[in-house]
Amino acid sequence: MRPMAPKYERIATRLRQMIRDGELAPGQRLPAETELAATFEVSLPTFRQAVKVLRSEGLLEARHGVGTFVRPSRHRTQRHNSRHQWEKDRARLPEEERRKTGATEYDTGLEINDLAFWAKYTVTAANSDLAAAFKVPVGTTLLQRDYRTRKGADAPFGLSRSYLLYNLVKTNPDLLEDGREPWPGGTQHQLLTVGVEVDAIIDTVTARPPTIEEQTELDIHTGIAVLVVRKTSIDTTGRVVEVADIIWPGDRTELIFETKLERWK
Amino acid sequence: MRPMAPKYERIATRLRQMIRDGELAPGQRLPAETELAATFEVSLPTFRQAVKVLRSEGLLEARHGVGTFVRPSRHRTQRHNSRHQWEKDRARLPEEERRKTGATEYDTGLEINDLAFWAKYTVTAANSDLAAAFKVPVGTTLLQRDYRTRKGADAPFGLSRSYLLYNLVKTNPDLLEDGREPWPGGTQHQLLTVGVEVDAIIDTVTARPPTIEEQTELDIHTGIAVLVVRKTSIDTTGRVVEVADIIWPGDRTELIFETKLERWK
DNA sequence: GAGTGGTCTAGACCACTGT
């Protein structure tokens, strides 16, 4: 005979069903935990354990001092890989054109004036991971650039950390100052100023639970996953010219990759 | 003054540091919870709460009746989008060639005989989500195909559910029987038998916590995220010919997308 | 059978939010 599922699982299953059937509507507040614990005839900690399960599945959201709510499905930011070509094309436009719009606006459809931007540059040495990504010796000098873009006081759309080869970009001193960000035309234009044409971009996607820092920065709760993208840019000579690690909140982001196939015959 | 972090957070922070510093090595077993609770001078439930935090971050793994272990970083299966072109090319090879290898071997490097395969076909009607994906009316008849591929008794690499337009594939009755799986040459060859050439594939990637079913099927523990890929295949006439939803364990999978850019001048 | 983690209880007190 099959062993009985634990009480908190059974309660979670019932709540899950009520949410999926629309019996509990998105945004709706649940009765107080003490009350529901009594309804389901379990102790308060046991009922809270059931709630925890559904929170980690992203179905419920608890607000301290207010109540527990059915989580409305959230608006997703889309990021399409055609963006890479768009960024490349933009890099050769006249400055006034480049100044008009940035990559985040392209992703979100928001106006450039709605967005707050923050950038910080640091000089660092390649660890083994980055050395392998750039195919250079460990300890090679890199320019590390951290970015945050957010709408007003909202949490940022994603956390971005980009690396460039210091020896490559130092020929244009403007590229070493974070005060010049946001740079009209973005990284591809920055690379163009030192004679680099990007030929291909490789995005490597994984998912994992967020670290504590990422939870606070992105304003996500425990149990929501993050998408981790390592973007590697390769120039026309086959050299790796940029490596960027980008963290997106998994519940608010949709990455879209289109692959065109060669025609038959 | 900054409010004090809760006890379980402070313990989690200390354990996290010990793991990152290598003081607790990957794979190492921790002392019993009762013992550690005494060491940290907290009650057992409080200490267990700290352990729960680190489990949801993927740093610890508890085995019932055995102990709690530092989670070793796991081997990742890579899936490259060049696979789509490879699958298309394979569809036109002679049958003996097609029979030699499948898509999973391409991803994992394993031999076809190491792999167990399972497929199940069902006829269903399009819900609003699928109807939108196919750009057909709600209720349109679809062929739903579920797949599992695993190595021996291990958990499957991913869960895959694919949909085809029933009216499109019914002209070849072989395509309606799951007994014919694994089909040499895969979906692209199946589509070729009804005169379809796939022109582009769109992969949409998101991440979320796994459902209970996915946890048991993929043998992943609470707190490990899953990568959700919706793969949409479009033929040379612009029609959507296949929609597939694929679930990968986030800690064992790496999706790689290469985007070639047009050359300047 | 010994030792481990998993479930469950009863109850106290704290921290946060809105009125």
Next chain:
DNA sequence: CAGTGGTCTAGACCACTCC
């Protein structure tokens, strides 16, 4: 201030794994 969820305790019993 009332009502909510968050933290913490002490202790009982169960389920699993391994010797």
